[in-house]
Amino acid sequence: MLTSIKQVSSHVGESVKLGAWLYNKRSSGKIQFLQLRDGTGYIQGVLLKKQVSPEVWEQASKLTQESSLYVEGTIRADDRAPSGYEMDVTGLEVIQQADEYPISLKEHGVEFLMDHRHLWIRSRRQSAILRVRAAIIHAVQDWLNKAGFTQVDPPVLTPSSCEGTTNLFHTKYFDEDAYLTQSGQLYMEAAALALGRAYSFGPTFRAEKSKTRRHLIEFWMIEPEMAFVNHEESLRIQEEMLSHVVQHVLAECRSELEVLERDISFLEKVKAPFPRISYDEAVELLNREGMAFTWGDDFGAPHETKIAESFDRPVFITNYPTEIKAFYMKPDPERPEVALCADLIAPEGYGEIIGGSQRIDDPALLEQRFEEHQLPKEDYAWYLDLRKYGTVPHSGFGLGLERTVAWICGLDHVRETIPFPRMLNRLYP
Ligand code: 4AD
């Protein structure tokens, strides 16, 4: 068995064998420094000409960037090394001498890097992001599992829309029409009425012609849905869940956040409860701050950023006009022109990361909404059934994974938050 770079600390003074790639190389006549990476970490291998065979010396001097190799040597603790350890190389076996690597260590343009995304993810920064992404997924699922949620997997191919018909991805399903799911929510409502608390975690699709820092065509969502939970109770679940996620990443991903040069002072403040501001108050705030805004319009990115600036933690904007929100949201019984809903806006200009609401539980009102939104009743018959057979108050929300990763990692654009982004003009690689 090979040793991994992550494990070298427990092998000081011992001879070990690593499988690795050459990240970078330096030499000065009688000594060569090989910067090695193996996916678990980085270590410098040191070769002294007088201590290795001429063949090993020769092979090492020819190694190109990203060549793959097995390296043997003795692990030495070294305070000057970034990882705290170095390897005195005694032998190496080249698996493949790599062709000239397109991503040299100089700066490259974004489109070039995106075209080479399959290689770019090997970089220190990109692999740190992927690790943080995985830690976020782990933390969310762990929190939900412990809070009594059961993971349920909704279908990806669906007969109907959840979030409006303007950005559906159409495909043929033999002789029928089908769409790639925009959200697992409707199915999670069925799951919540079966299991009490359920959540999905999967890819969702929006054929959105938006080319912004926040939009992907294919993105991943975590969608919890809870029976017998009202809007206000749902907000408490959201803030507890997200606080846990952020604190988990701070505890487990320090070195990744350092690679990303993330200022963690904002993240340290992310603890429940989060502030809440109503849509009405947000409209007033915008007008007061000199951003003319009419009640009834939807917020764009600049509005969300402006509102978030008044808070040092994520903020819930609650009770949006019913008109501008999805068909399934329950109107406030006291004031039906607004819905029992909230968007959670991340600080530092990262925008909406969660959308959620209490759901309509009355079958007659739901049927009325199908008509108002011109949704074909027959495709939603099963969804209406959920209100006919033991309807209950219930709520749920969707956390957008990529926007959460962008915020926690402090990235300019969501394209770096997912291994292989699907964007308006990008389906490759
Ligand atoms: O606000 P959205 O559209 O809500 C829903 O889909 C609900 N059905 C969720 C639910 O209640 N179960 O999307 C939820 C979140 C947004 O807050 C945002 O973080 C993310 O998904 N999101 C996107 N992320 C990247 N690219 C896009 N095009 C996104 N659209 C939404």
Ligand code: MG
């Ligand atoms: Mg939304």
